Amino acid sequence: MDPVVLFFLLGVIARLLKSDLRLPEAMYEGLSIYLLLAIGLKGGVELAKHPIGPLLPQVGGVLLLGMALPLLAYPVLRHVGRFGRPDAASIAAHYGSVSMVTFAVALAFLVDRGIPHEEYMPLFVVVLEVPGLMIGILIAKLGAGGGLRWGALAHEVFLGRSILLLGGGLAIGWISGPEALAPQAKLFFDLFKAVLALFMLEMGLVAASRIRDLRRAGLFLLAFGTIVPCVFAVIGITTGALIGLSPGGAMLLGTLAASASYIAAPAAMRIAVPEANPSLSLAASLGVTFPFNVVVGIPLYHRLTGMLHAAVP
Amino acid sequence: MDPVVLFFLLGVIARLLKSDLRLPEAMYEGLSIYLLLAIGLKGGVELAKHPIGPLLPQVGGVLLLGMALPLLAYPVLRHVGRFGRPDAASIAAHYGSVSMVTFAVALAFLVDRGIPHEEYMPLFVVVLEVPGLMIGILIAKLGAGGGLRWGALAHEVFLGRSILLLGGGLAIGWISGPEALAPQAKLFFDLFKAVLALFMLEMGLVAASRIRDLRRAGLFLLAFGTIVPCVFAVIGITTGALIGLSPGGAMLLGTLAASASYIAAPAAMRIAVPEANPSLSLAASLGVTFPFNVVVGIPLYHRLTGMLHAAVP
Amino acid sequence: MDPVVLFFLLGVIARLLKSDLRLPEAMYEGLSIYLLLAIGLKGGVELAKHPIGPLLPQVGGVLLLGMALPLLAYPVLRHVGRFGRPDAASIAAHYGSVSMVTFAVALAFLVDRGIPHEEYMPLFVVVLEVPGLMIGILIAKLGAGGGLRWGALAHEVFLGRSILLLGGGLAIGWISGPEALAPQAKLFFDLFKAVLALFMLEMGLVAASRIRDLRRAGLFLLAFGTIVPCVFAVIGITTGALIGLSPGGAMLLGTLAASASYIAAPAAMRIAVPEANPSLSLAASLGVTFPFNVVVGIPLYHRLTGMLHAAVP
Amino acid sequence: MQTHARKLVVIITESPLESSLVKDVLALGAHGYTVADVRGGGRHGTREGSWEADRNIRMEVICDAPLAESIAAHVMQRYARNYATTVFLADIGVLRPEKF
Amino acid sequence: MQTHARKLVVIITESPLESSLVKDVLALGAHGYTVADVRGGGRHGTREGSWEADRNIRMEVICDAPLAESIAAHVMQRYARNYATTVFLADIGVLRPEKF
Amino acid sequence: MQTHARKLVVIITESPLESSLVKDVLALGAHGYTVADVRGGGRHGTREGSWEADRNIRMEVICDAPLAESIAAHVMQRYARNYATTVFLADIGVLRPEKF
Numbered sequence A, B, C: 001m002d003p004v005v006l007f008f009l010l011g012v013i014a015r016l017l018k019s020d021l022r023l024p025e026a027m028y029e030g031l032s033i034y035l036l037l038a039i040g041l042k043g044g045v046e047l048a049k050h051p052i053g054p055l056l057p058q059v060g061g062v063l064l065l066g067m068a069l070p071l072l073a074y075p076v077l078r079h080v081g082r083f084g085r086p087d088a089a090s091i092a093a094h095y096g097s098v099s100m101v102t103f104a105v106a107l108a109f110l111v112d113r114g115i116p117h118e119e120y121m122p123l124f125v126v127v128l129e130v131p132g133l134m135i136g137i138l139i140a141k142l143g144a145g146g147g148l149r150w151g152a153l154a155h156e157v158f159l160g161r162s163i164l165l166l167g168g169g170l171a172i173g174w175i176s177g178p179e180a181l182a183p184q185a186k187l188f189f190d191l192f193k194a195v196l197a198l199f200m201l202e203m204g205l206v207a208a209s210r211i212r213d214l215r216r217a218g219l220f221l222l223a224f225g226t227i228v229p230c231v232f233a234v235i236g237i238t239t240g241a242l243i244g245l246s247p248g249g250a251m252l253l254g255t256l257a258a259s260a261s262y263i264a265a266p267a268a269m270r271i272a273v274p275e276a277n278p279s280l281s282l283a284a285s286l287g288v289t290f291p292f293n294v295v296v297g298i299p300l301y302h303r304l305t306g307m308l309h310a311a312v313p
Numbered sequence D, E, F: 001m002q003t004h005a006r007k008l009v010v011i012i013t014e015s016p017l018e019s020s021l022v023k024d025v026l027a028l029g030a031h032g033y034t035v036a037d038v039r040g041g042g043r044h045g046t047r048e049g050s051w052e053a054d055r056n057i058r059m060e061v062i063c064d065a066p067l068a069e070s071i072a073a074h075v076m077q078r079y080a081r082n083y084a085t086t087v088f089l090a091d092i093g094v095l096r097p098e099k100f
């Protein structure tokens, strides 16, 4: 098993055994700033090597994917899960959006196995994150009385820490190009996987602490949090193949589709849909889907890609 | 003098001159999490190269050493130092347990000089830490009225941050092995000594701030904090030679025996023996023994090893 | 444009767009401790390669420069800017003192272009910082009633974090020499530029948040904060040439002269000259001069050096 | 030395509301405010700051009694329904009545 | 708007006691609590947080007068002898009496 | 259980004053103090801790009424003119009168 996953399990075990181990909040924040910038820079450097024109149809395809996912999740939550409109919309937005750390683990999975993939994939993270949040908010507000402060929301979505650092890193990497960024590479690229391991320790602590909320939320969320990622992965991998990504790239897009947000979405939903209960969506995305993806999902999606990618004409 | 020691002295000087230099608490915690994991991972990777069977007798020897040390320290504290039972037991537990940073400095000392040693020594750190704490608590409670909440205590001892991270690192290193951990090596192994230097700056600041407490505690603790480590080092080196460690390994075991805890022990003792005055034990372990070991002790124990190791049959 | 500057601009943009991006305070402090130590160590290692004797006249020249700068700035602030004595003295002290990060950016500028320079320049940072603060305090207090607590002030100036870490790093580097510090190099030297980039992100956030104060302070400070650095740069470059520095060294001295303090000076002035309004001096040094130097000044001073250095006999 | 009676309004609530609360409180007429990071537990479960979504702040506002009432009422009406919120008031004395 | 009289119990003590205090306070019947990290000094010397062993917390509990008394008495009896501890009570007003 | 009336003095001011305030307060006769890091806003603008120069602390001192008065007066006279400062007093009850 990958050491990155072992660090995650160490965190889970520590919390389940009620150890008082805690990463200081500033360290957690510092590590996440580092990861977002590093992923962005890496993607930007690769983007600088490609002409942008041919990428535009791919961006369009990913945008459509991002809008489709929450629209698929919502009716399941509303009618099968029997959640009220605000909770269903909020959870849908979490699953329409993405988890950066899941993406990083999948990236490390491919790099370790030497599997090639489009290096500019971080661009698609941004493209996928935004519509997920937007559609989730729209669903919650349409039909519900009360005006929607679009300005505040666009601000929350586009200027939230995740998009800003990832997008900023992309831009800096793109403008600077590989040579100018060489002195940065030792920190941002060479140390990436080890910093990810430290971050996964924290993720383990946090994910385990969500398990209690889960017990209250019941069986439906457990099923939802494991089945939906698999379905979304299939949709994402197929989309990737259709827009011409390599198997590695399609697998990454599938993982992104399968992942659920637990940083950007909770913050945006708390402001846009305050009536939604935040512990439901976090229990599902952080307590179920994140561990599932990291331990079971990523190797599974890799296999699925092997079967699906060749099947797409 | 080793730069690591110079960083320590810079911290001591800064505090004695009443500079307001302070490492932020989160940075201190982050550095200590790093050091514990790095030491554990390194040991685990080496452990993966050895069959476990032949190590078991060595583990047994170190366990016995760990139980003997606090039992030796206690009567001295009680009868020569004239401390009450709680204080004597608490200080004995501090000296029965170990200091991770002292171990790290001794490790760096050997690496710098190219002196070979058993690379799986971090295993013995865990084995030595636990019985020291347990025996200390037992002494305090036996005879004293009032029940002992063993559950809470075992929890405190085994699931305290130090043991958990060190043991977790050992396990991850052992399961993963050297190849899988190669991408982690750049952070956890190559940067180790420099991070240790930063940590030593903080240790200097903290150790110097304990000197005031020491003045109140008097001459006995000063003598205790310098003589006992030398005696314990001799016992540790001899034990190391007897259980078949190389001179480098025996010197590390001696340093571990000579070192006194100032992280795990204070936390455990505050809960197990609340009547004990925590500033006494910290003044001794942090204000006397830590600086003594780092500046004088480690080179001394290295010499002692030269004399003792050959003498053991 | 250098990635380091792009990180700065990312911070500025994030703040102007009112993003909630913030580096945790502990991270900011940790990064600044790292930068100060790294610069000091680097300088100290180089100092170890030189005999000290021949440097003394250079040190003398830099000391004179440090005393001249605030004395030049004060009358301009008092009579052109029409500030009261406390504010004029406080701002003069900020501009008489130096900005470590500006120095680090200029250093990276030279290293990137392979331009040689005296590697012991960090020594001059210390030599330039102290007289600037001292003279500023003296101006404020002379003539103003009320005694001056010299002890407390010398303490504040010499034992402030900046001087202590920079000086401590210099001393450790000097005592240890290049070989003993080799294991530290991977953290302190190889990662330097990337850590600087992270720090510049924070500087961008903070500098942009000072712009509001600037609006209240008016046009004079805007002019002062851009013209004075250019004049001081010319004086610094010329001084550098006169005391025999290489063009690269003279350019660094010019940049130091042109830079204004925003860490040591605000802290010292708040205690020495409490009547001065701290937001005026910070708006100028952090809101105007720092961005100006980083974006426009450093390339400009590099050109100026080309013209001036040859002209000095 | 004479002290002047004022009210201290204390609001303990979810961190993301900070900037919005500051705006509201100043708009209602307060001259200042003080905020600290805290953790806690109550009807909405444990908010120990173990995740970004679980952080609390504690805001103090010193003001006269009528303003204290309107701040408390505003917070109850706008935030207390959907957000973990605790509000209490205390009688205090200040030295510079014109400041608060 | 009417406020209802309640007590605020404030406990300042050593950090390692936090989880134990939370358990005790809830067991005694409090509906919530708020904790902040602080530093300080008193009879047990300076506790400036310069070392892990030297950290203080400040816990606030809002409750009715009888519960306030029993919380204060419990803390005094269980912790105050061996741990650096300060306890005080204040009169406050709350808006939702059923909550506290 | 009987409580004894004391005063709580709360001082909110700029962080660099902390060590100086601690010295003053103990010199005036207080037996202890508690300090927390806070942020805030008031007459001197927003002090959100976004820069080293912009940090606030909040100090609490429990003492008898005359000492509370002299602490408050001293702080007003020595610091309030040039530094961002807020001081208020509250009535509280303590359990161990000899301690404060």
Ligand SMILES: Nc1ncnc2c1ncn2[C@@H]1O[C@H](COP(=O)(O)O)[C@@H](O)[C@H]1O
Residues within 6 Å of the ligand: D012, D013, D039, D040, D041, D042, D043, D044, D045, D046, D047, D056, D083, D084, D085, D086, E030, E031, E032, E033, E034, E035, E060, E061, E062, E063, E100
């Ligand atoms: N009885 C109480 N005493 C002190 N603080 C409380 C109390 N009840 C709630 N709180 C605080 O207010 C926050 C929100 O309360 P609640 O809405 O009850 O979850 C909690 O997270 C606590 O920090």
Ligand SMILES: Nc1ncnc2c1ncn2[C@@H]1O[C@H](COP(=O)(O)O)[C@@H](O)[C@H]1O
Residues within 6 Å of the ligand: E012, E013, E039, E040, E041, E042, E043, E044, E045, E046, E047, E056, E083, E084, E085, E086, F030, F031, F032, F033, F034, F035, F060, F061, F062, F063, F100
């Ligand atoms: N008079 C006081 N005013 C405010 N806080 C106090 C006072 N005395 C003690 N404290 C706080 O209570 C903690 C424990 O007090 P003590 O047991 O007296 O050392 C101290 O570290 C302070 O944080």
Ligand SMILES: Nc1ncnc2c1ncn2[C@@H]1O[C@H](COP(=O)(O)O)[C@@H](O)[C@H]1O
Residues within 6 Å of the ligand: D030, D031, D032, D033, D034, D035, D060, D061, D062, D063, D100, F012, F013, F039, F040, F041, F042, F043, F044, F045, F046, F047, F056, F083, F084, F085, F086
């Ligand atoms: N009305 C108020 N309520 C609560 N805190 C205040 C108030 N006014 C000022 N403060 C605090 O006191 C500090 C200094 O106040 P000032 O001197 O008015 O800028 C501010 O930064 C706030 O933290």
Ligand code: NA
Residues within 6 Å of the ligand: A069, A094, A095, A096, A097, A098, A232, A256, A257, A258, A259, A260, A261
């Ligand atoms: Na998704």
Ligand code: NA
Residues within 6 Å of the ligand: B069, B094, B095, B096, B097, B098, B232, B256, B257, B258, B259, B260, B261
């Ligand atoms: Na020992």
Ligand code: NA
Residues within 6 Å of the ligand: C069, C094, C095, C096, C097, C098, C232, C256, C257, C258, C259, C260, C261
């Ligand atoms: Na200057």
